[in-house]
Amino acid sequence: TCRMGRDPASSVVGPWGEAHGVRGLYIADASIFPSCLGVNPQISIMAFATRTAFHILGHGA
Secondary structure, three states, X not given: OOOEOOOOOOOOEOOOOXXXXXXXXXXXXXXXXXXXXXXXXXXXXXXXXXXXXXXXXXXXX
């Protein structure tokens, strides 16, 4: 897993999916969610991936 969170000590990626300490490395799949999404998580995963893509495009990563 690549838990998402603001604290690098307890997470792998930040709120936008960018890896702590590795600028430009983004993870946008189910592994970033800090807990189980339950059944049929596809919409949540696609929404996060889309949000991350727009963030990357807007910041020229």
